[in-house]
Amino acid sequence: MKKYLFTIALSMMSLTAFAQADYEKIMSDKITKLETTMSVDQFQALANDFDRIGKKETKQWLPSYYAALAYLQKGRMQMQSGKMSELSVNANAADKYLDQAEAIAGKDNSEIHLLRKMAYSLRMMENPAERYMTDGMKAMEELKKAETLDPNNPRVALIKAEDTYFTPEQYGGSKEKGLQQFKEALEKFKTFKPKTALDPNWGKAEAEYFLSGAAK
Template identity: 25%
Template sequence: MKSISLLLAITFSIGMQAQSKYEQGMRKAFELWEAEKLDEASNLFERIATAEKDNWLPDYYVAQIQVLKSWDMKDEAVLKAQLDKAQEYVNMMKTKAGENVYALQMQAQLYTAWIAYDGMKYGMKYAGTVGQLYDKAVQMEPENPMLVLSKAEWDMGSASYFGTPIEPYCDDVRRAEKLFTTFTPETEFHPSYGAERVAEVLKKCNK
């Protein structure tokens, strides 16, 4: 009995040490990100992703950083390298998590970055898919404010591009605002951003 108890204690201790190392690494990566050291943060998330065989969160943040770096990028070769890397980590997310709303969201953001770079070239290729990805994500988690807001922003952008009213989507932004007041991420490392953006998006509705 003592040997079994000792084995359980050792196993628990090893598990706690591994969890602690993961948590420390994630917190450090977010600190680097907050300090605008995006490449360093991405590199650390990559190392964590390699160690975390079943955890999609570090993969998500690698992809997100690469997509964020791609906005306003003028050099297509650099853009392609960044978005190819983002796609690699979105694919890893899908492998680890399967049908995951955040993989759908990140795939949509990645395609949107291509469209933002060259709407004429990539709009017809990706625009329909982006809408479908957001539709599917919101259907899977209709009370997730990040997904509701992301879809509303995409719909508003599409409406503006085609010269149609954005007002029908303003209610979705307001619903996201309400959902953010009660939203609690699954863990401290799960995506939880967007609440501060609602006011900025609503300005477009009040013009």
């Protein structure tokens, strides 16, 4: 009887290990695509993929995190092409997934607060004149929380650099100041090590893009 129970235990351990390996492979493939895609439709498809993974892996916060990131990147791409009417829709979708991620990971997560900052900023950009004092202020609060929780988070430095780069000089920003901050972000990327292979590690290519002068 003991031998039988031991065999069952080993079988369950093997199945668990297999499921974990399968989860990590699927997530790794989707994350790679998320970091390289340049299509609104592909971002939406990836958001749907991460949603399905999250519904299956209910104890993992990263699928919801990446679903939120996919919606934010989709919105940012739409903003770049002048399609402003859908920004709030994407920001709201991201917030839903960030709530799910936070329910699992906890409230003291720098990466989640940074995406909340991005969501508020995206929502603000739909109507900056009306929303700066609401969504704009909340975005600054979330950025501060993200930086306080992890001062060495290179994505925090990246988003700060981005804000400075696109803010007119009369409001305290400039391209020159932004580029200096992109350099500082890149230095943080060089020493940053994610906790696991699936943890957030995006943003280095964006810093390099701005520093290469391609953004002009």
